[in-house]
Amino acid sequence: MCTGKCSRCIGGALFPLAVTSIICNILLFFPGWDTKYARDEHITEEVKYMGGLVGGGLMVLVPALHIHLTGKRGCCGNRCGMFLSIAFAAVGVAGALYSFAVAVLGLQNGPLCKVVAIWMTPFKDRSESYLTDRSSWSTCWEPKNVVEFNVGLFSTLLVVSGLQLVLCGIQMINGLFGCLCGTCNSKGPL
Template identity: 35%
Template sequence: MALETCGSCLSCLLVPLALWSIVVNILLYFPNGKALHAASYQSPNHEWYFEGICFSGVMILLLAVIMIILECSVFYRCCQSESCNKTYRSFISIVLALLGIAFSGYSCIIFTLHLIQGPFCNSSSGWNYIFKDTAGGYLTDYPVWSKCTGPANIVEWNIILLSILIALSGLQLIICILKIAAELKRTLCGTYSVFVQAGIL
């Protein structure tokens, strides 16, 4: 019962997570939090893919808004029967939640790969991914961070923001899974109750 009741609030939880994903991803364009760096910083290719802004941001936000609208019966009715209407809306919500799993799951994987690869920074050999061959070992090898001479604190900035993005997309993934479970329970239990009532009659 708790899962069904919470099902309607899960979509609302996706909204702030999507907005935070957009904000945090934008901050990746401002190393060390300074706009001055953004103008001269040779931004790596992966940041122009807009994973955080597009997939775990705009797309998740769009899906959440549609699911919220579907949960408000005053906005949408597909058929005369109330049980049919609820079942149809639950089915659409499940499809949207599956898309949410795909978007957030993809973002989580990409952010993890970027974190393992390390930041794109300036070093004695020029601009490059100098930690890409460490398989993420640089994360705990603090002395090697000094190899990145610019922008200042780029390693810390990259690790913190990507870790936040991984957490946000991970939460989105969990919420979408819970949303599917809630809608399946609502649909199956609702269908079962209809069959029971029909059998009694």
């Protein structure tokens, strides 16, 4: 496969991953599918870091666009475009790493929830992980099923950012080869 086609595939794969990351982060602002928690600022701290929106979303979406364009004929489908794709892919790596780190923290610390009458993060700084002890999840009274909600969305962000990291890393290598060897675009239609 030539470097141009590889760029198009990588760019095409990064688009849905970035959109998934953005959607997951937006959904995390509405635990229990209710807006009142966002209005009252009863949102898990890691959600406010916006790792999925900024890191895995915008910081990957912009590079995905350029990476995809390097696989086409025209202004970006040349050695210079492939060189620039290395820098854009590095931005994507940084965004994916940020999203990954925030997702790990979100899973490690657990959600902000109401325990009896106090809003707190009951699973933070515990010696054993709450992730393997489902019986402890009933500690959170409100929002309903907030532990499952956060675990599901932060796990999705973790997987998505991991895939973004791998794809952007591959593009950095592909961009290097494209910069040194060309994009195969001049040999005929893609």
